[in-house]
Structures are given as structure tokens and as C-alpha cells.
Amino acid sequence: MCGIVGFIDFKKQSSEKILNACTDELIHRGPDGRGIAFFNREEGQVALGHRRLSIIDLSEAAGQPMEYNGLWIVFNGEIYNYKEIKKELVQAGHQFKAHSDTEVILHAWQQWGAAMLSKFIGMFAFVIYDTHTGSLFCCRDRAGVKPFFYYWKNDLFLFSSELKGMMKHPAFEKEIDQDALSAYMQFGYVPTPHCIFENCYKLKPGHYLQMDIKTRSFTMQQYWNVYDAYNKPVLEIGFDEAVAETEKLLTHAFQYRMVSDVPVGVFLSGGYDSSCVTAILQKNNSEKIKTFTIGVPDAGLNEAPYAKEIARHLGTDHTEYYCTQKEALEIVPDLPFYYDEPFADSSAIPTTLVSRVARKQVTVALSADAGDEIFAGYNRYDYMMRYGKKMAQLPASIRKLAAATMDKIPADKVPILRKKYEFHTRYEKVKSFLKNNSEKNILVSLTRHMTDEEIHKLFKNKVKKIETAFDSSELGEKRFTILDYIMAVDYQTYLVDDILQKVDRAGMSVSLEGREPFLDHRIIEWAAQLPSHFKYDKGKKKIILKEIVHKYIPQQIMDRPKMGFGIPLQHWLTQELKPFVDELFDDKYIEAQGIFNNAEIQRLRNSFYNGRVERVEKIWFILMFQMWYERWMK
Structure with missing residues (x-):
């Protein structure tokens, strides 16, 4: 994992000094080395900056920016199957100088162009500058594991792994987008492709952006879409065969995430997802896997004993660290630096703590995120399946009458219940359901923390609702089950903008590379085609994943109420x-x-x-x- 930054300044008002400042603002993402490349073209200045965290090929030959035949690249991430792709390129006549996946990308670009992306298994955000054609190719992986921000105003195009890299450029204008801010207040994050600043954006997962320097124009293209996976025919397969094939695919994907020239470990919480990753990896490794967990003194919130029992059962090299409230509190003032776009998920605190613990022993840590989005694990899925349908079936006359009654009785006037937790917001959500009982509206209402009414009261000036993946027309146009739809939307919203952003910034705060073994596109595509009842059925969640875990860990150890690290x-x-x-x-x-x-x-x-x-x-x-x-x- 690394930090990348760069720009095209058509006014030619930038300098190498500015590029150096932007690059070094990302030193936490890459303390092992740095590099820059600065080009003066007739059309403008082109600049590439890189901070290196050495993971694969630790030699100087793998440093960046890297050049091959007039192509320059800055790359953040990993291409796990780079050796297989390299072999294919060698057979096509390519010759290599180093042993890094970065060099493979450059040769793959020359050989196949953007079509190379279909071959990549990995997490990545990279920029390729072609000195011959005068073009810039910017790409982000299918899940959005690696961040990519860009800015375009006043003939200045900027890009960076984090906002702070762009903010260091003196021409970057920090104008808050209040519409994006209103979305943050509802979700706790700014949804992709929006950003907290005007004229600034996040590149969508599964997309690439191509800038033509000569014409000062760019095009956006989607190369992978999660909806396409759910649009494929449901597999005609028995449950036992599905379990066997799923485990085989998980094993292959998880082992790819162990590819490294530095020590690798696993975050083990004691839940099904992290236990699945740990169990499969330990089964297929002769050496003990390093596992890490955080504990707290409060027994009602402490999962460390369960993680320890699972680690003992699997035979891992386990480290647990009990943090104090003081240690957790001390992180709060630092959060705005780590998360340089407003971010409100308080679990960023324990994620930062466990990253600090792991970094003392490893440079790479596997985090078992996305199991809920892929195999249907969230409680809100259960709510949608159980109660969303019932709400949708209510006669319009009853819904209209109930909504009108609630309009006349404000939440603060409801006796007794008005003091219940989140009652006002829940009251407004129910009223919203009654007025609009579409699956989309119910899903958005379950996800947001403030209603539209509360948002309008909060801001001094009028704010507009921004378009997000929640507004997708896919549900109306294509044949999805409700379960498939809500998992696909979560994949494009909560997963990328909350979970993955949280893990990336927390790990990078201590120069720890985070990897996401479940977010192999082959797993996503396979799971999307499985019959829905293999994932969720009558209140039972993650059915097929739990079946796999129970092969390695007794069910009596695993089955307990989910706690999480409480703040x-x-x-x-x-x-x-x-x-x-x-x-x-x-x-x-x-x-x-x-x-x-x-x-x-x-x-x-x-x-x-x-x-x-x-x-x-x-x-x-x-x-x-x-x-x-x-x-x-x-």
C-alpha cells in the first residue's frame, strides 16, 4: 500500500516544490521511500508523486514513479495474480527488469490497454501517464478498497489517495459543498462520487477516468458493475455442492491475500467473518498465522475472550491487547487528520487501536469486511425481509390515514414513548414509510441517521439532496429480489464509504496495509448467483458461510450474541x-x-x-x- 498524488496544471503555475509538498503530506501511507516525476509539456505541467510502503519486491528497482517505454505510473495497492499475468506477458515477448506488480501493470497496459482490468485480481488505484499520446488513465478497483480523489477547476486537475495530498496544492480551493455535508449528516460519511469540497470527487469503484491533455477533456467509463453479477441466472446447485465450491473459492482468494515479502497477520474479532478467514488460512499454512484482537474491561462489550478461544482452537499465534478508556479517548482529537473528509463511524477508534497493535509485528493485516454485504448478514436485511414486505402490503387507505394522524401529532407530543432511544427519528421514519412504502425508501430510511425534515432544520441555508447509489433505477429496470438489491446497494454505499474508508485510514495512520480477502470479485460474482435461501432464510443470516465455519470451529463456540467493540x-x-x-x-x-x-x-x-x-x-x-x-x- 502506498500514497499517490499528482496533477495537470494547464496554466503552468505549479512547481516541483509544490509536488514535493503534496507527496510528503502522504508520508504515513508510505514511509519507506518517495519519488516524483515532473513534466513540462506544451499544453501544461504533468506531475506524479509517490510515497512507498514496501510490500512486494523490496528493492529500489520497484520504486515509483516507474517508467516503461514512455509510460509512467504511480500505483497504490496490490495485483495478487501479477505472476500469472507476467508469465502471459513474457510469452507475448515482454521483458522485465524487476519483480514487482507495478511493472506488470505497465506492460499489461501496453499489451491490452484498459482491457487488462478484467485480468486483475486485487485492490488498486493507479494513474498511468502516456507521454506519447498525452493522456492520463486513472483507475480504481472493483470494490473501492483503495481510495482515489480528484479535483477539476480553473484548468487544474489534481488527484490523490487522500484529500490532504490535494489540499497542499496552493491552487486547491477549500469550498464546502453543503449538499454533500447534508448527506454526511444523514449517513455519517459523504457518499461516492461526492466529496465534502466543491469541484472535488471520489472515483467510483469499478470505474476509470481518462484525461486527454491536448483537448483538456476527460471521459468516465465503468468496467465492472455489481448489478451485472446479480443479473446473471441463479445457479442450479444443491446446498452441499454450493458449500464445497464456495469454500474452494474462498480458500483460493484468501491465499492470494497472503502474497507478500513482509509479515502478514489477521484481525480476529471472534465473529463469523474473521473466524472464516483465519480458519481457512491456518488450515492451508504450516506456520502459525498471526492474529490480533482488542479487548476492553467491560465484559458486556468484550469479545476478546471469544477471539482467544477461537485462536486457541485453530492454533494461531495470537496477540490480544486490552486498551483503556484513556487510550481510546486520546485517538478522538487525531481522527480529523486521519479522516480528512468528515467521518462519523465511532468504530474507527477500535480499528485504529488494533492497527497499532498489529503494526508492531506485521506490515500487512487482513480484515474480514464485506461478509455481511456478500452473504446477507446485517440485521436490516432481516428487517427488510420481514417487515418491509408487510409495510408494502398495507392498503393505501390505511397508510394515508396513519400518516395523516402522525402529521398532526408531533413526536415530542407522544406520551411515554417520546423518551425512548431515537424515538423522534424512528417516528419520522415510520411516517416516511407510510407516505412512500417503496423498497428504496424503506432501505434509505433504515440506513440514514437523520430524516430529511431534521436535515432542513439543521442547516442555515437550503440544501439539496444529492444523487447517490440509493437512487439507482436498477430495482425498477431489472429482475432482482429485494435481498439482492439491498446487498448491491450496501456494496456501493456503506461498504465503500464507511467500512473500507475506515479500515484504510486507520491502517494507514500507522503505515499498515489492510487487505480485504472477501472482496475478491470472483467471490462477489459467485455469491450473487447463489440461491437467496443459501444466504438468508426466515431470519437465518449468512447460512452458507456459517456452514463452512462450523467445519473448523464448533458451533457452540461460534453461536453467541453479536457484540462488537462498543464506544x-x-x-x-x-x-x-x-x-x-x-x-x-x-x-x-x-x-x-x-x-x-x-x-x-x-x-x-x-x-x-x-x-x-x-x-x-x-x-x-x-x-x-x-x-x-x-x-x-x-
Whole structure:
């Protein structure tokens, strides 16, 4: 894993000094080396910067930017099957100087062009500059494991692995996109392709962007679409055969993620996904796999004993670390630097902690994310399947009457229930369901933390709803089951913008490469074609994955209530973090900032501190933005 950055300045007002500053802003992503390439063309300046974290081929010959036959590349990620592709290229007459996957990409580009992407198994974000044609090819992997931001304004095109790399350029204009900010307040992240800044975007997963320097124009192309996988015919296969074939595919994909010239470990939480990764890898490795977990003193939130038992059963080289509340709290002020776009998932804190523990022993860590999105593991899937259908079947007359009644009785006027956790937001969501009972609306309502009504009250000026993957027309145009649709949408939203962003930034904060073994496109395509009842059936989730895990770990060890690493936000915000709230929610601060409706901010704050616990997530979301604003906008 590395950090990449670069630009095309058509006004020719940049310099190597600026490129160096942008590159070194990403030193945490690549402390092992750096490189730049600066070109003066008739049309403008082209610049490429790279910070290296050495993983495959540790020699200087694998350094970047790398050149081959007039092609230059900066690359972040791994192509796991690069040796097989290299063999094919050698047979076609190509000769190689080094042993890295970076060099393979350059030769593959010359041989096949963009068609090479169909051959790649891996995680990647890279840019190829062709000095002959005057073009820039920017690409992001199918799942969006590797980040890629770009900016286009005033004849300046910038790109970077993180926003901070672009913000270092003096011509980058930090204008907050308040429509994107409103989406952050609903989801806890800014949905792709949007960004917190105007004229700044995230390249969508499974897409590439091609810039023609001579005409100053670019085109966007999708080369892989998760919906295509779900559009294929359902496999006619028995359950036992499906289990065997799924395990075979998982084994191959997981072993690819062990390809490295530096030590590799696994995050083991004790849940089904991480246990699956660990069990399959340990079975196929003679040496003990290094596993890592974080523990907390609170027994009700502590999964470390379960992870330890699973590690003992599988025979891994296990490390557990019990963190204190003080250690967790100390990370909070650093979050706006690690996450240089507003981000509100509090599990970033334990993810950062376990990354720090792992980095003392390994340079690469496997994280078992996406099992829920691929094999149907989230509780909201159960809710959609059980209650979403019932809501959809309600007669229109009953829905209309119920919604009208709720319009007349505000949530704050409902006796007894109004003090329940998140009651106001839940009340508004139910009302939204009644007014629009489409599967899309129900899914969005289950995912967001603030309703549209709450958002409009929160902002000083009117904000517009931005288009996201939630607005896809796929459900109406193609034949999906509801389960397939919600998994595909989660794959394009929550997975890429929350889970993968969280793991990438947490790992990179300590120069640890994170790999995602479940996010092999062959697994995604295979699982999409499995009969739905192999994944979810009458409240049972991840059926086929659990069947595989039970071959290695007794069911009585695995079956227990899911806990996760709990962050005591309610306590923190009323105690240790209250000084931050007092400062950043202050009347004068909010008025000077000019973004939020001050009266609503004060109402939320007063409501929270007067014991209305349903406000805790809203306060946290706002606080995380305010801390980000203080770090990057002042």
C-alpha cells in the first residue's frame, strides 16, 4: 500500500516544490521511500508523486514513479495474480527488469490497454501517464478498497489517495459543498462520487477516468458493475455442492491475500467473518498465522475472550491487547487528520487501536469486511425481509390515514414513548414509510441517521439532496429480489464509504496495509448467483458461510450474541468530550461559521444534556464535522 498524488496544471503555475509538498503530506501511507516525476509539456505541467510502503519486491528497482517505454505510473495497492499475468506477458515477448506488480501493470497496459482490468485480481488505484499520446488513465478497483480523489477547476486537475495530498496544492480551493455535508449528516460519511469540497470527487469503484491533455477533456467509463453479477441466472446447485465450491473459492482468494515479502497477520474479532478467514488460512499454512484482537474491561462489550478461544482452537499465534478508556479517548482529537473528509463511524477508534497493535509485528493485516454485504448478514436485511414486505402490503387507505394522524401529532407530543432511544427519528421514519412504502425508501430510511425534515432544520441555508447509489433505477429496470438489491446497494454505499474508508485510514495512520480477502470479485460474482435461501432464510443470516465455519470451529463456540467493540459515546460526550462540544457548539462559533441553524444546534445540545438520549448520534456527527472543520478550514 502506498500514497499517490499528482496533477495537470494547464496554466503552468505549479512547481516541483509544490509536488514535493503534496507527496510528503502522504508520508504515513508510505514511509519507506518517495519519488516524483515532473513534466513540462506544451499544453501544461504533468506531475506524479509517490510515497512507498514496501510490500512486494523490496528493492529500489520497484520504486515509483516507474517508467516503461514512455509510460509512467504511480500505483497504490496490490495485483495478487501479477505472476500469472507476467508469465502471459513474457510469452507475448515482454521483458522485465524487476519483480514487482507495478511493472506488470505497465506492460499489461501496453499489451491490452484498459482491457487488462478484467485480468486483475486485487485492490488498486493507479494513474498511468502516456507521454506519447498525452493522456492520463486513472483507475480504481472493483470494490473501492483503495481510495482515489480528484479535483477539476480553473484548468487544474489534481488527484490523490487522500484529500490532504490535494489540499497542499496552493491552487486547491477549500469550498464546502453543503449538499454533500447534508448527506454526511444523514449517513455519517459523504457518499461516492461526492466529496465534502466543491469541484472535488471520489472515483467510483469499478470505474476509470481518462484525461486527454491536448483537448483538456476527460471521459468516465465503468468496467465492472455489481448489478451485472446479480443479473446473471441463479445457479442450479444443491446446498452441499454450493458449500464445497464456495469454500474452494474462498480458500483460493484468501491465499492470494497472503502474497507478500513482509509479515502478514489477521484481525480476529471472534465473529463469523474473521473466524472464516483465519480458519481457512491456518488450515492451508504450516506456520502459525498471526492474529490480533482488542479487548476492553467491560465484559458486556468484550469479545476478546471469544477471539482467544477461537485462536486457541485453530492454533494461531495470537496477540490480544486490552486498551483503556484513556487510550481510546486520546485517538478522538487525531481522527480529523486521519479522516480528512468528515467521518462519523465511532468504530474507527477500535480499528485504529488494533492497527497499532498489529503494526508492531506485521506490515500487512487482513480484515474480514464485506461478509455481511456478500452473504446477507446485517440485521436490516432481516428487517427488510420481514417487515418491509408487510409495510408494502398495507392498503393505501390505511397508510394515508396513519400518516395523516402522525402529521398532526408531533413526536415530542407522544406520551411515554417520546423518551425512548431515537424515538423522534424512528417516528419520522415510520411516517416516511407510510407516505412512500417503496423498497428504496424503506432501505434509505433504515440506513440514514437523520430524516430529511431534521436535515432542513439543521442547516442555515437550503440544501439539496444529492444523487447517490440509493437512487439507482436498477430495482425498477431489472429482475432482482429485494435481498439482492439491498446487498448491491450496501456494496456501493456503506461498504465503500464507511467500512473500507475506515479500515484504510486507520491502517494507514500507522503505515499498515489492510487487505480485504472477501472482496475478491470472483467471490462477489459467485455469491450473487447463489440461491437467496443459501444466504438468508426466515431470519437465518449468512447460512452458507456459517456452514463452512462450523467445519473448523464448533458451533457452540461460534453461536453467541453479536457484540462488537462498543464506544461509550453517551458517557464521553457528557464527560471527557464535553469541553469540545461546549467550544464547537458555542453560539458565537456557529454564527461565525455560517453553516448551521444556530437555534437548532442549541436545541439539540440542550436536549441532549437534559437527558434526551436519542440525540447522542446526532451530537457525535456534528462534533466530528466541527472537529474536522477546526482542523482543515481554519
